[in-house]
Amino acid sequence: MSEQVLNARVSPEGSLEILSRHEVDLLKDKGEGGLYRLFRQCALAVLNCGNESDDAEEIHDAYRDFDIRLVQQPRGLKIELLNAPASAFVDGVMIRGIREHLFSVLRDIVYSHSLLATAKATDQQKPDDLTNLIFHILRNAGVLTHGSHPNMIVCWGGHSISRQEYDYSKEVGHELGLRGLNICTGCGPGAMKGPMKGATIAHAKQRVAGGRYLGITEPGIIAAESPNPIVNKLVIMPDIEKRLEAFVRSGHGIVIFPGGVGTAEEILYILGVLLHPDNRELPFPLIFTGSAENADYFEMMDNFIRAALGEEAASRYRIIIDDPAEVARQMSQGMEQVRDYRRQKQDAYYFNWLLKIDPIFQQPFEPTHESMLGLDLSSRQPPHLLAANLRCAFSGIVAGNVKEQGVAQVKLKGPFEISGDPKLLGPLEVLLDAFVKQGRMKLPGHVYRPSYRIVPAKHPAT
Template sequence: MSKPPQDALPTVNARIHPSGALDILSRDEVARLRDASTGMHDLLRRCALAVLTTGSVSDDPRAAQAQYADFDIQVHQQDRGLRIDLANAPAMAFVDGEIIRGVAELLFAVVRDLAFTAIELGEACGRDLNTSAGITDGVFDLLRNARILQPTDPRLVVCWGGHSISRDEYIYTKQVGYELGLRGLDICTGCGPGAMKGPMKGANIAHAKQRREHPRYIGVTEPGIIAAESPNPIVNHLVILPDIEKRLEAFVRIGHGIIVFPGGVGTAEEILYLLGILLREENAGLQFPLIFTGPTASAAYFEQIDRFLRLTLGEAATSRYEIIIADPAAVARRMTAGIRKVREQRIAQKDSFFFNWSIDIPLEFQQPFRPTHEAMAALDLHKGRKPHDLAADLRRAFSGIVAGNVKEDGMRRIDAHGPFEIHGDPEMMQSLDALLRAFVEQRRMKIDGDYHPCYRVVA
């Protein structure tokens, strides 16, 4: 390792031979990963840099790119398997010249998932990704290829929440994770910091105390998010879905229950996605425990979320979730009881434990939304619509704000054309604006620095 300039971060050049965690890739897959003309190599480079800076607390996707501007990754096919060459890689991923094992596993997952997506879900794949069934099959195949699907008893709890939360809220997420871990439950999150790290950290301690073998800490992400939210060090199963809609479907298909901690626009997007699905008549009898929880200081946060959901989606939405404040053990007990009912229903309906085929997810929740200024302004946010239809467009509104906040493509659009405009029913827009202002005041939009809104709410 050469001595870096005084103002540069230390880097390492390394050669890695994946073993066990990454299947052999075909020459076509390797060629696609190396192809600079399609943007695939740049995508590989950005995702690889994210996992090599695992544990970073920055939520600026441009920061790591600027700090490690000379970083590069090359994947080579050899007769005896793969070789990955890293040039000017972050030294924080290495100990005495050897890459940290957990970081190496995450790096192999990046190569695996991007290669699979390029071939199996690409334009020439032959799949019908314009149908609901075709998209679900694609999500299933990607999760199976990543070895996420395992035929064990239901025990996977999905935890949603913000990457920018208070210290009290973070400690609370650990306490809830600890109670879940004591009861033998595994954790799945968006894999980043904050409310995505805390439950895994708490469960990790509980699993150790219970001498639990092979606990699972699953991180589910997508290329636009991973650069802004590097995986936390607890993640031991990483899977990268091609877009936010398939990521959200993956959460719902593999999870047996969901806990929502305080968060910002990304968390609101997730809530609206799930409630929009659960409010459909086709899913009326579906067992799916959903709990909102946080410490005492977060009670007002959930009261505001609850008011917004009642105003937009109606009172029926409140029957699909419960709010528990400042009681981690009660959260774990309720979730355990809920998952027990999930198990009973899956057995009765002859549905698998590892992938929920029974839940009905309509195409409007699956089709990728590209948040342009025109698309954001055209969202139909007015009363009188069916709750699940309104939830779909509200979800898109929050998704666009997420893109403008932390995704490079969205940030470039904001830089070029100014804030997104969100139009709708005056009362609804007033409530939306109040909710977003609260997120800003509570510093839920950004970890570091001042937040400059990427949106403007227009009544």
């Protein structure tokens, strides 16, 4: 990793020239209630665009002297950077896209903190209020486009993928772009970058003006998955649960490429949401796809889903192998169904208000050794609730792999323990072992030390 650094002052373009004195003080505050540490962490990730590491600790060590300060001047706000990654600049001037991302970080941290503080003060952390909070963050970021027909395709997949898998995701993005569809991803590298790159070329060919490449991330993952430079709208949600809900509220269909535990978490989230009885008639196109070399991967995922959640879950998605054009055709047709349904139900095109999300998917899950071991991984519950608990298990493994707090806990106390119904744990262990063998837990060149272990249930399910 390059450690070349430089100092600079940068100004925003057309937004956030003005912050209140209270907001500035919070961003400067390095104490427990302040926002400085969060602001610095997210800013460093944005400035470190293109970095090839997913080790947050390694990144922080490389730029341990990095500092960020707010400078209020009579003509507006500036950000002062000390010992910033030189790769964010060309001839001493910050790359424009990175500057936009930097001020997106500032915008969302300030706005989300204000909304969350209000919600906490008024005790409004109810399901509808949480959905409204997500709506307000997305609207404040300017990503909800009134008047446009459904055309935002969410693409999920691993950050640690092979070149062949990356190229396939780019081909799918190209086919989607040729049909005028826009792309939303988790904003990082790998399968999050490939579809966007393919779509940019297709949009240029079709003379699509204003192609949208929406990236949605959250503070816990942004250091390991720095925003890729194609993202032209970046949103930082407060946590993974609100990030996931933002995807399904703002997107109109989902394409899933091969990935590891983070992708499995996303799959379980969307399946758990779609399995809710209130969503049985709601159209939401969901496609798993990869090249011919990935056929075994998706057979493995399909087997796990059927074993854990049953046939109804498997009926909510299609698997398309080695056919990018067919993926795009099916998504394009799916957009017509989404449009007709929302028009019939008088729901907005730009935000999926009708989608029912059980509160269990909205409440933040904090992975600890106690909470991971306490997850209810038994088949004695409705499939959508089992999906929610399995989602938490994968979320904890993601935290132990790449998130700063999770990595620290695993270092201190050892791997997280996962226990439950042997009928579920068997397929789960097979899936996780396959992810390790296929190198889907960490980027190439990094030795993977498991952040989890499967343990027998102390009280077997009956």
